[in-house]
Amino acid sequence: MIELIKELSDTFGPCGLEDRVAEKIYNKMLPFCDKVEYSPIGSVIATIYGEDDSSPVMLSCAMDETTFMIGDIDGDGFLKLKSITNHDPRALCGRYVTVGNENNTLNGVMSSKVLHLTSGNDRSRPALDKMFIDIGKNNADAVKETFDKGDFVTFAPNFSLFGKDKLKGKALDSRVNCAILIEAARKLKESGKKPAKTVIFSFNVKEKAGKSSAFSAVNKYKPNTMILLSCYSVTAVSEKGKEKCKIGDGVILPTHDHSALYFGSPLYKKTVEAAKKNDIKIQIPDSVSISNSAANSERTGSGVSLITMALPCLNIRSNNEIVSKSDIVNMQSIVNMYINGDI
Amino acid sequence: MEIKNLISSLCRIDAVSGREHQCKNQLDRLLAPYYDEIIENVGGSCIYVKKGNSSDNKILLDAHLDQIGLMVTTIREDGLLGFTGLGGLDLRTLHGSDITLHANYDIKGVITAEDCYNGGSPAGLELSKLFIYTDMTKEELVAAGVGIGTVASLDCTPMEFDNNNIVNRSLDDRISIAVIAWAIEMLKDKKLNCDIYFVCSSQEESYGIGATTAANIVSPDRAVIIDVDFGNTPDVDKNQSATLGKGPSIPLSVEIDRKMTKKFVTVAKDKEIPHHVILNPTGTGTNASHFVMAESGIPCAVIGIPQRNMHTALEVVNIDDVENAAKLISEYIISEYGINK
Numbered sequence: 001m002i003e004l005i006k007e008l009s010d011t012f013g014p015c016g017l018e019d020r021v022a023e024k025i026y027n028k029m030l031p032f033c034d035k036v037e038y039s040p041i042g043s044v045i046a047t048i049y050g051e052d053d054s055s056p057v058m059l060s061c062a063m064d065e066t067t068f069m070i071g072d073i074d075g076d077g078f079l080k081l082k083s084i085t086n087h088d089p090r091a092l093c094g095r096y097v098t099v100g101n102e103n104n105t106l107n108g109v110m111s112s113k114v115l116h117l118t119s120g121n122d123r124s125r126p127a128l129d130k131m132f133i134d135i136g137k138n139n140a141d142a143v144k145e146t147f148d149k150g151d152f153v154t155f156a157p158n159f160s161l162f163g164k165d166k167l168k169g170k171a172l173d174s175r176v177n178c179a180i181l182i183e184a185a186r187k188l189k190e191s192g193k194k195p196a197k198t199v200i201f202s203f204n205v206k207e208k209a210g211k212s213s214a215f216s217a218v219n220k221y222k223p224n225t226m227i228l229l230s231c232y233s234v235t236a237v238s239e240k241g242k243e244k245c246k247i248g249d250g251v252i253l254p255t256h257d258h259s260a261l262y263f264g265s266p267l268y269k270k271t272v273e274a275a276k277k278n279d280i281k282i283q284i285p286d287s288v289s290i291s292n293s294a295a296n297s298e299r300t301g302s303g304v305s306l307i308t309m310a311l312p313c314l315n316i317r318s319n320n321e322i323v324s325k326s327d328i329v330n331m332q333s334i335v336n337m338y339i340n341g342d343i
Numbered sequence: 344m345e346i347k348n349l350i351s352s353l354c355r356i357d358a359v360s361g362r363e364h365q366c367k368n369q370l371d372r373l374l375a376p377y378y379d380e381i382i383e384n385v386g387g388s389c390i391y392v393k394k395g396n397s398s399d400n401k402i403l404l405d406a407h408l409d410q411i412g413l414m415v416t417t418i419r420e421d422g423l424l425g426f427t428g429l430g431g432l433d434l435r436t437l438h439g440s441d442i443t444l445h446a447n448y449d450i451k452g453v454i455t456a457e458d459c460y461n462g463g464s465p466a467g468l469e470l471s472k473l474f475i476y477t478d479m480t481k482e483e484l485v486a487a488g489v490g491i492g493t494v495a496s497l498d499c500t501p502m503e504f505d506n507n508n509i510v511n512r513s514l515d516d517r518i519s520i521a522v523i524a525w526a527i528e529m530l531k532d533k534k535l536n537c538d539i540y541f542v543c544s545s546q547e548e549s550y551g552i553g554a555t556t557a558a559n560i561v562s563p564d565r566a567v568i569i570d571v572d573f574g575n576t577p578d579v580d581k582n583q584s585a586t587l588g589k590g591p592s593i594p595l596s597v598e599i600d601r602k603m604t605k606k607f608v609t610v611a612k613d614k615e616i617p618h619h620v621i622l623n624p625t626g627t628g629t630n631a632s633h634f635v636m637a638e639s640g641i642p643c644a645v646i647g648i649p650q651r652n653m654h655t656a657l658e659v660v661n662i663d664d665v666e667n668a669a670k671l672i673s674e675y676i677i678s679e680y681g682i683n684k
Binding site for chain 1 (some may be wrong): 421435437457469478479502504508574577578585586588607656
């Protein structure tokens with residue numbers, strides 16, 4: 001499972017060109033599923049038919065990662081950047097990046113004006129328009145032999161184990177979620193049993209730009225219930241009395257966030273009860289200040305019963321996201337319960 | 344000359360400003376082919392002598408040994424470590440970065456900060472809001488020898504580009520140590536009318552103690568300070584920066600000796616060595632400011648190695664500039680002091 005997470009996290013899969021990750025996931029799901037297909041926009045949908053095909057369960061997560069787009073290429077061969085997904089402006093320069101398009105990828109360095117010649121906001125509030133990428137080409141023509149405006153930039157591959165039981169890498173959000181779903185499919189195949197209800201796995205594109213294909217997957221396949229897997233930002237730096245969710249304290253089951261009210265779904269109460277009954281660690285935050293574009297799926301057709309569950313993730317949107325193995329095991333247990341019909 | 348291996352080995356050394364002495368044995372061994380004697384001292388610098396034909400003349404070549412780093416200032420109850428910088432840390436590059444704590448043994452850490460999503464837009468970067476996360480408890484850290492004063496260095500996996508640029512940490516200023524070694528290597532068959540003092544000075548990033556004490560110990564007639572300089576980036580004044588791959592920089596500044604510096608320019612032109620003449624009016628920001636005020640005042644020149652990403656974990660220089668800087672220095676020494684035929 002660690003090898004799978006490493007392989008997926010280290011693959012180049014920017015928001016808008018998830019092809020390389022999609023291909024890996026497609027091939028991995030093929031031996032475990034009755035049907036695997038690409039949607040017209042490149043997401044991967046895998047189906048395992050159940051005893052009852054009338055009200056499928058959809059398990060959904062994203063394949064993309066923190067991404068920038070190449071803007072201008074200057075005379076010295078430096079690439080300026082435009083924002084595609086959210087990024088953490090505190091985690092930009094002084095890091096390795098990968099530049100890529102359909103045909104090529106190349107590692108480089110994200111740089112900015114030298115510290116000694118900066119002052120004020122340039123030093124304390126770094127911004128994307130002050131950054132540039134150096135890929136070791138001395139002029140624009142040399143760059144344009146391989147890359148051009150509109151191509152993509154992500155952080156460079158760097159997966160490693162960390163500390164006691166943590167994983168660290170550039171795209172753990174949401175490649176860990178992808179690995180959990182692949183592992184769930186594998187386990188089901190291994191059991192030789194058919195699930196009670198048809199299970200549809202949706203590996204989505206464009207999620208981090210707010211245009212998740214989870215929405216279109218629901219349009220097409222009309223599941224009855226949908227579980228969104230993702231990662232939520234937590235910090236190790238909390239002040240006493242203001243503690244929120246923490247890494248290692250379990251799967252986050254928010255009651256609501258800026259996009260949806262999850263507590264309204266019967267699935268929510270059942271999930272919380274099942275977790276408690278089976279000693280699966282969960283955390284319920286008092287508020288979550290983010291939106292999940294996939295949650296728009298509730299609006300499709302006559303609606304879908306939707307909850308989201310998330311892995312606590314440190315340093316989200318940086319080159320070194322950190323998740324905990326124990327949280328992954330807990331999320332895996334809950335996912336297996338959905339598939340087995342225990343929830 | 345296996346310059347890339349030497350550079351890699353030099354950059355792997357951990358010698359954070361103020362703690363340089365811990366690497367002395369390593370450095371003595373690594374630089375052994377480039378000196379005849381070691382001058383032991385308590386000033387913190389590593390001082391080596393390459394003997395020539397005449398000890399009447401002494402030229403000092405300085406590269407600073409110390410690298411910027413972090414020092415632990417608090418251990419919180421939750422195991423997070425507060426820290427300060429040794430030398431000027433670039434705060435823009437810290438959050439999410441890998442570091443190594445040098446305690447009883449090396450401990451990997453990642454720098455982390457408050458969540459900038461659950462609570463509005465990210466506030467301005469401040470050192471007091473950044474912490475080292477190790478996934479260890481306070482008790483475990485203390486047992487491992489971590490306390491106030493424990494130092495940490497920035498981690499880097501080195502990389503090479505096709506255009507002869509290399510990426511590594513601590514190229515500031517280990518690349519200059521490599522330049523001096525290469526210059527000495529280029530001069531090895533020449534019977535020079537001077538001794539070369541190869542100084543790897545301590546504390547340049549902090550208080551310059553190593554430069555001043557080395558100047559007092561050696562008492563050279565001249566000093567050449569080799570340090571990294573501002574490389575070309577989109578928004579930097581061309582008078583103050585040098586393009587990577589187009590040669591070392593020779594700064595004009597109030598603190599350098601004009602005659603000596605102009606001689607460097609003449610030698611560069613005569614020997615067709617690519618170079619930039621740049622302007623640092625009030626000062627070069629190097630050890631030159633200490634040499635010019637040491638002893639009775641030591642005439643000095645500065646040779647700059649163009650570098651991008653100064654004071655980050657991923658510094659970038661060009662190998663051709665390293666070679667041209669070594670050539671320039673070796674040709675200057677021959678021109679200034681002469682050789683015995």
